[in-house]
Structures are given as C-alpha cells and as structure tokens.
C-alpha cells in the first residue's frame with residue numbers, strides 16, 4: 001500500500017481523531033500517532049492489492065466535548081464529499097456519532113456494523129458508553145448489527161431486545177463460525193446504500209489486545225479479527241470504518257497498536273476488491 005498526496009490519486013482517506021473527551025480514562029488520544037508508527041511494519045497487505053491512502057492528518061480536540069464533536073462533524077462532511085471510503089483512528093468511541101452524522105448528509109439508508117465487547121447503549125452514561133443510543137437518533141441509520149458482545153448491563157440487554165437490534169454474542173460466534181456470521185452480517189445490511197463499520201478494539205481478546213480501557217476476557221482472536229475486516233472491506237457500499245478505544249498507555253510492548261495497524265492496513269487494502 002502506498003501513501004499519496006492528492007485526492008485524485010487515492011483509493012481511501014485516513015483521518016486521526018486523537019480524542020479523550022467523552023470518557024473517564026485518558027490515553028486514547030495517543031492512539032492515532034502510535035498506530036501510524038506501525039504501518040511501516042507491514043511491507044504489503046495479505047491481499048497485495050496496493051490501494052493508495054491519502055492521510056489527512058488529525059482532527060484535534062477542542063476545549064469541551066460539544067465543540068469537539070461539532071468540529072469532527074464539520075470536518076467529516078468535508079471529507080465525505082470526496083466520495084472515497086474513510087478510515088478514522090480514534091480516540092474513544094464517542095467519535096463514531098459525529099462521523100455517522102456527517103455520512104448521513106450523503107446517504108438515505110445507512111447500515112452500521114458494530115464490533116465490540118459491549119453493546120454501548122447505556123443511556124444517560126458518558127458519551128462513549130451510549131454510541132448506539134446516539135446514532136439511533138440519526139434518521140438515515142436504518143440498520144445496526146453487532147458482533148463480539150460479552151458484557152452488558154441488564155438495561156442494555158433489554159434495550160437490544162426491545163429495539164430488535166440483532167447481535168452475535170461470543171458464544172454464538174463460536175458456535176456458528178466466522179463464515180456463517182460474516183454472511184449473516186452482510187445479508188442484513190445488503191439493502192443499505194452506505195455501510196459503516198465501527199470497531200472497538202475491546203472486541204478482540206485482551207490476550208491479543210490488552211491496550212484498552214475495559215479488558216473483557218473471551219473475545220475474538222487476532223486472526224479472526226483480521227479475517228473479519230478483510231471480508232467486510234470488500235462490501236461495495238462501504239463508506240467508513242473507525243477503530244476506537246486503543247489506549248497505548250495501557251498497552252504492553254505496543255502489541256495492541258501493532259495489531260490495530262494491521263487491522264487498518266488489511267481493511268484499507270481490501271476496499272474495492274472482490
């Protein structure tokens with residue numbers, strides 16, 4: 001994969017969102033630069049497609065949460081106008097809402113694939129904990145499906161049932177197998193004109209990705225995570241992807257950031273392929 005300088009040359013856009021506000025644990029702001037450092041670890045992606053990336057740099061934090069979120073929204077509108085897929089490096093999970101809100105300016109029917117250990121619909125909690133509650137307010141978000149769940153509050157569990165949000169928890173993922181689950185996810189969002197993937201690194205088992213704020217045992221392996229992103233990137237209507245909650249200050253020997261770089265690299269290079 002090559003980095004290029006102009007929008008005309010690129011196959012996708014990369015944006016860093018070093019955002020701490022919206023959560024109670026500091027450190028996710030270090031992730032975009034740390035993940036970028038490790039892009040050099042990989043000579044070539046496994047699919048060897050050689051997609052070209054335009055790195056637009058970071059959208060930095062403002063003094064308060066609301067102005068930060070508005071700034072992300074305005075900037076992302078500017079970037080989505082180019083009509084190229086966008087990968088963003090978080091930041092905590094509160095960045096997903098302004099990105100999808102910006103995307104909703106350009107599409108009628110958005111499908112969201114939410115890969116996470118948690119369902120993130122804890123209403124009245126800090127913004128990073130109610131990602132789903134906030135994006136469900138966006139009219140154009142017609143479908144949400146979740147993968148990797150293994151820790152939820154009673155409120156969240158009931159919410160998923162009441163709102164009829166389909167999810168694949170870790171036991172179902174193990175029992176049904178990765179290919180079946182990928183097909184189920186892709187079928188569910190197949191009638192959407194834009195698909196957005198939000199990937200919380202805590203979906204992956206902390207044995208592979210300890211550098212995150214809430215370590216949840218019993219998660220996805222690093223190999224399965226790579227296969228999942230390689231596969232989802234091939235969806236022709238993919239418009240955006242974020243990787244959130246990587247926290248380098250809680251990591252060990254940067255293994256989480258290296259895996260994050262690999263996930264981004266593999267997703268990026270499979271975009272637009274069959």
Ligand SMILES: [Mn+2]
Nearest residue numbers: 117118200202
């Ligand atoms: Mn999570």
